[in-house]
Amino acid sequence: MTGNYRYVIPGRNVPNKPMSEASINQVIKRIGYDGKVTGHAFRHTLSTILHERSYESAWIETQLAHVDKNVIRGMYNHAQYLDIRRNMLQNYADFLLRKKIWERLII
Numbered sequence: 001m002t003g004n005y006r007y008v009i010p011g012r013n014v015p016n017k018p019m020s021e022a023s024i025n026q027v028i029k030r031i032g033y034d035g036k037v038t039g040h041a042f043r044h045t046l047s048t049i050l051h052e053r054s055y056e057s058a059w060i061e062t063q064l065a066h067v068d069k070n071v072i073r074g075m076y077n078h079a080q081y082l083d084i085r086r087n088m089l090q091n092y093a094d095f096l097l098r099k100k101i102w103e104r105l106i107i
Contacts (some may be wrong), residue, residue: 046092053095055088064091 011017024039043064059081068074071078
């Protein structure tokens with residue numbers, strides 16, 4: 001999906017930017033899941049599963065590009081946790097594959 005782009009799902013017209021939520025929701029509609037799930041729901045699922053697997057909230061929130069609500073901590077902590085997040089997301093992908101989630105999405 002990514003080729004040599006920065007994002008897993010790059011924007012169609014501007015590949016150095018992520019695909020918009022509206023575009024993701026259009027894909028969901030085309031595959032017959034309209035009204036059953038939204039693009040944003042996948043973020044909730046990721047967050048829930050990773051928290052249940054005991055990953056640090058800071059890593060998960062950074063992955064979701066959320067700003068730290070603690071203003072002081074947010075001002076001082078600029079860590080990106082890249083290596084940890086790569087491992088965390090690989091674990092998540094492996095989890096989804098073991099659960100055979102993707103087989104249910106194929107048309």
